[in-house]
Amino acid sequence: MKNSKFAWLLSLLLVVALFLAACGGDKEEGKETTTDKEKDDATKTEEPEVAADEEQVLNLVMGAEIPTMDSALATDSVGFDLLNNVNEGLYRLNQENIAEPAISDGEPTVSEDGLVYTFKLRDAKWSDGSAVTANDFEFAWKRAMNPDTASEYGPYMMNGVIKNATEISEGAMEYTELGVKAVDEKTLEVTLEKPIPYFLSLMSFGTFLPQKEEFVTAQGDNYAKNSEALLYNGPFTLSGWDGTGLTWQLLKNEEYWDKDNVKLTQINYDVVKETATAVNLYTNGEKDRTGLSGEYAMQYAADPDLLNESDTSVFYFKFNQERNGKKSPLANVNIREAISKGFNKEDLANVVLANGSTAAYSFIPRDFAFDEDGNDFRDVNGDMAKFNAEEAQAAFAKGLEELGVKELTLEILGGDSDLAKKMDEYLKSELEKNLPGLKITLKEVPFSVRLDLDTNQDYDIQNAGWGPDYQDPFTFLSLWETGGGNNQMSYSNPEYDKLLKDINGSLAMDPAARWEAMAKAEKIIVDQDYAVAPIYQRGLMFLVKPYVKGIVSHPFGGDYSYKWAYIEGKN
Numbered sequence: 001m002k003n004s005k006f007a008w009l010l011s012l013l014l015v016v017a018l019f020l021a022a023c024g025g026d027k028e029e030g031k032e033t034t035t036d037k038e039k040d041d042a043t044k045t046e047e048p049e050v051a052a053d054e055e056q057v058l059n060l061v062m063g064a065e066i067p068t069m070d071s072a073l074a075t076d077s078v079g080f081d082l083l084n085n086v087n088e089g090l091y092r093l094n095q096e097n098i099a100e101p102a103i104s105d106g107e108p109t110v111s112e113d114g115l116v117y118t119f120k121l122r123d124a125k126w127s128d129g130s131a132v133t134a135n136d137f138e139f140a141w142k143r144a145m146n147p148d149t150a151s152e153y154g155p156y157m158m159n160g161v162i163k164n165a166t167e168i169s170e171g172a173m174e175y176t177e178l179g180v181k182a183v184d185e186k187t188l189e190v191t192l193e194k195p196i197p198y199f200l201s202l203m204s205f206g207t208f209l210p211q212k213e214e215f216v217t218a219q220g221d222n223y224a225k226n227s228e229a230l231l232y233n234g235p236f237t238l239s240g241w242d243g244t245g246l247t248w249q250l251l252k253n254e255e256y257w258d259k260d261n262v263k264l265t266q267i268n269y270d271v272v273k274e275t276a277t278a279v280n281l282y283t284n285g286e287k288d289r290t291g292l293s294g295e296y297a298m299q300y301a302a303d304p305d306l307l308n309e310s311d312t313s314v315f316y317f318k319f320n321q322e323r324n325g326k327k328s329p330l331a332n333v334n335i336r337e338a339i340s341k342g343f344n345k346e347d348l349a350n351v352v353l354a355n356g357s358t359a360a361y362s363f364i365p366r367d368f369a370f371d372e373d374g375n376d377f378r379d380v381n382g383d384m385a386k387f388n389a390e391e392a393q394a395a396f397a398k399g400l401e402e403l404g405v406k407e408l409t410l411e412i413l414g415g416d417s418d419l420a421k422k423m424d425e426y427l428k429s430e431l432e433k434n435l436p437g438l439k440i441t442l443k444e445v446p447f448s449v450r451l452d453l454d455t456n457q458d459y460d461i462q463n464a465g466w467g468p469d470y471q472d473p474f475t476f477l478s479l480w481e482t483g484g485g486n487n488q489m490s491y492s493n494p495e496y497d498k499l500l501k502d503i504n505g506s507l508a509m510d511p512a513a514r515w516e517a518m519a520k521a522e523k524i525i526v527d528q529d530y531a532v533a534p535i536y537q538r539g540l541m542f543l544v545k546p547y548v549k550g551i552v553s554h555p556f557g558g559d560y561s562y563k564w565a566y567i568e569g570k571n
Contacts, residue, residue, distance in 0.1 A: 054567055054568065054571055055567065055570070055571075056263050056265045056566060057264070057265060057267070057567070058264055058268070058288055058548065058562065058565060058567065059287045059288045060267060060268065060269050060270075060288065061269070061271070061272040061278050061281065061287055061289075061290055062270070062271050063078075063271070063272070063291070063447075064076075064271065064415070064417070064446065064447035064448070065078070065245075065246065065271055065446060065447060065448055066078055066079060066082065066241060066248070067079055067448040069082065069083065069086075069224045069227075069238065069241075070223065071087065071206050071207060072140065072143050072144040073149070073150075073152075073153075074206055074207075075153055075451065076447065076451060078447065079206070080206045080558045080559075081558045081559045081560060082238065083558060084206065084234075084554075084557060084558020084559075084560070084561060085234060085250060085558065085560070085561065085562050086234045086235075086236050086238050086250065086253075087209045087233055087234040088102045088103055088124075088234040088235075089103060089137075089203055089206075089208050089209045090102060090104040090119055090137070090188075090204075090208065091104060091201070091204040093204050093552075093554050093556070095552050095564055097552070097554055097555065097556075099201045099204045102204075103121055103122060103210070103233070104122070104203070105119075105121055105122035105186075108120075108200075113195070115163075115191055115192045115194070115195065116190070116191050116192075117191075117192070117199070118183075118187065118189050119134075119188040119190070120186055121133070121134060121188065122257060123257065124233060124256075124257040125233065125255040125256075126215075126231045126233050127231055127232040127233070128215075128255075130212065132233050133182065134182035134183065134185060134186060134188040135182040135185070136210035136212050136213065137180065137182070137210045138180050138182045139210075139211060139212075139213040140208075140209060140210050140211035141154075141158070141178060142175050142178050142180065143175075143211065143216070144207055145168050145169070145175040145178050146175040147171075147175065151207075152486065153206075155169040156478075156484070157202065157205065157469070158178070158207075160194075161193060161196055161199065161202070162179050162190065162191070162192060162193065163178070163179025163191040163193050164177045164178055164179055165178060165193070166193070179192065194505075194508070195508075201470050201471070204557055205469060205470075205557055210233065211231075215231050226241055227240060227241040227242075232253055233253075233255075234253060234256060235253055235256050235262045235562065235563040236250035236253050236262075236264075236267065237250070237251050237252075237253045238250060239251050247268075247269060247270050249266055249269065250264075250266065250269075250562070251266055252265045252266070258563075261563065262563055263564075263565065263566035264566060270287075272290075273417040273418060274417070275291070275293060275294070275296050275419060276296070276418070278290040278291070279296055279300075279543070282543050288547075289542060289543065289544045289548060290543050291355075291540060291541070291542045292306070292355060292543065293353055293354060293355040293419045294352060294353065294355070295354075297354045297541045298354060303543065304546075305545065305546065306541065306543060307541070307542060307543075307544060308356050308539065308541050309356075309542075310356070310539055310540075311467075311538040311539060311540055311555070312365045312367075312468055312537075312555045312556075313365070313465050313466065313467040313538045314364075314365050314465065314466055314476070314534060315465040315534075315535045315536050315537075315538060316360070316465070316466075316532045316534045316535050317339065317412075317461050317462070317463065317464075317535065318454075318461065318464050318488075318489050318532055319336045319489060319491075319530070320457060320460055320461070320462070320489045320490065321489055321490040322457065322490035323458065323459070324458075329399075329403055329408055329410065329460075330460060331490075332399045332402055332403060333529060333530060334395045334396070334399030335396065335399035335400075335403070335408070336529075336530035336531070337391075337392070337395040337399075338392045338393070338399060338435055339392075339431060339435070339461070339530075340385040340392075340526075341386065341388045341389075341391050341392040341395070342387075342389070342393075342430065342435050343427055343430035343434065344387050345359035345387055345534075345535060345536060347426075348423065348427070348430075352422055352423055352426045353536065353539075355539055355540060355541040356541050357536045357537060357538050357539040358536060359535075359536055359537075360534035360535055360537045361385060361386055361534060362381055362382075362522065362526060362534055363476055363532060364378060364473045364477075364522055366378040368471070368473075368555075369472060369473050371511065371515055372511060377518070377519070380519040381522055381526075384523065384526045384527035385526055385527055385530065385534065389434045392434055392435060393434065393436070396435045396438065400437060406437060407437040407438070407439065408438050408439070409438075409440075409441065410438065410439075410440060410461055411441045411442070411443050411459065411461065412424055412427065412428065412440055412441070412443065412461045412462070412463060413443045413450060413453060413459040413460070414442065414443070414445075414450070415446075415463070416445055416446055420463070421442075421444055423463070424442050424444065425442070427440075427463070427535075428440040443459070450462070454488050455488060456488075457488045462489075463535070467556070467559075468555070468556055469557075471556060473518045473522070474500075474504060474518065477503070477521050477522060478500060480496065480525055480531060481496075481497055482496075482497050489531070491529070491531045493524060493529055493531075495524065496521055496525065496529075499517050499518075499524075502517055503521070546569070547567055547568055547569045548565070548567065549567070549568050550564045550565040550566050551564075551565045552564060552565075
């Protein structure tokens with residue numbers, strides 16, 4: 001279950017179970033999920049009996065287009081979800097959501113000081129029949145750190161973890177000096193900057209996937225621009241994707257080392273952004289699973305196919321403090337406070353979304369991180385930045401006075417799905433009602449366009465979301481470091497930066513002090529600087545056909561694994 005409790009900062013031997021996640025990167029609302037029954041099916045390790053005449057084809061909808069399939073450039077849930085199914089790294093999250101060796105042939109050898117990991121690779125092949133080698137990992141990781149690649153996640157995931165990554169990011173070293181080396185074709189040596197308790201869990205994350213140097217070089221600028229310009233070493237291959245299209249397929253990879261455990265022969269995807277359309281496709285039998293929200297969640301509340309799931313993704317407002325090279329009105333802390341407190345989160349979650357999502361009064365999700373005694377991190381700070389119209393109006397009036405204006409127009413950047421539009425319309429209504437003098441305009445764009453606008457810092461307020469990359473509050477808090485790759489909003493606070501440095505530095509092996517420092521950092525970002533405004537923690541409701549079995553839903557990393565999925569009882 002996504003809300004299962006894990007001990008916080010386990011020993012290095014146990015930390016493999018603290019796996020990494022998912023989707024990091026800004027999340028796209030409308031993610032589908034798996035059911036408790038499916039999870040029960042998925043956790044059965046015995047091979048399912050599948051009828052010989054049962055067609056093993058799964059039909060799914062996706063809420064957004066694929067922004068990129070280049071693992072060095074992916075930053076979103078769609079890309080990481082697909083990469084998780086068509087490629088494989090040193091580790092993979094298994095059916096119990098534990099990171100276990102995949103391309104790595106067993107556990108690595110670790111030096112006495114905990115800094116050097118030596119991995120032996122199993123016999124695995126790319127989809128063109130060539131061997132997966134240690135150089136494929138060295139090349140891919142160094143490519144992600146090459147400034148010419150312009151990877152966001154390379155520096156974000158490797159800085160402070162892999163030796164020399166920080167210096168490379170700062171321009172003090174060449175990317176070729178990254179602490180990863182192919183000793184021979186089957187041996188990969190990784191040197192860390194310092195002992196990292198959760199390092200092995202990171203090895204299942206998409207940024208650490210291998211890439212074949214000869215193929216990438218031969219493709220040049222065309223690499224990963226369509227399904228033919230990619231190689232695959234995972235359970236499936238991608239087919240029928242032209243780089244911008246709204247439909248594609250996953251096909252069983254006959255070169256995959258563990259192909260005998262892959263039952264599905266094909267997965268058909270169509271991008272569907274309107275809930276009504278997706279529900280119609282489901283009820284007509286054209287799709288096997290679809291997410292629900294709002295009126296549809298209420299309409300199908302008693303349907304036998306309806307299932308619910310909690311989620312560790314948090315959605316929030318990003319307040320951009322600098323746009324087009326100039327300070328924006330959101331550089332004013334009082335304006336940020338006013339907006340943070342100026343809308344009713346409970347009504348948004350319960351009435352507008354109505355899909356099991358809950359109002360968020362913090363940036364770290366509930367049922368995600370726990371200390372050694374099983375206490376939820378969420379309870380340390382309690383509720384912050386709660387809806388309070390009077391406090392919001394007072395802060396807004398003060399902010400307007402400081403800006404020397406009597407009214408303000410701001411833009412909310414959001415998605416173009418049916419649910420995203422309804423949510424942003426509600427937020428516009430609430431903010432304009434509760435903050436007289438504020439006018440909100442809505443900019444509703446496809447997911448890939450929103451990612452570009454975010455990267456270029458071309459927005460005022462953004463309705464964004466984040467899913468954790470590993471099971472530790474730091475995966476959320478590290479987003480807002482000054483100059484960080486994901487801090488596209490010009491937020492900076494020296495006290496906050498120092499806390500981040502201490503959390504994974506001097507306090508790394510002091511769980512109690514580290515826990516306290518993370519709580520202090522969260523309070524600064526949410527309830528002091530109002531740099532971001534939490535909106536809701538996502539819950540999910542969906543319809544799934546009873547013949548769909550064995551899909552594994554991950555609270556971290558790619559959202560789903562279809563390696564163990566199968567169709568039973570459809571005929």
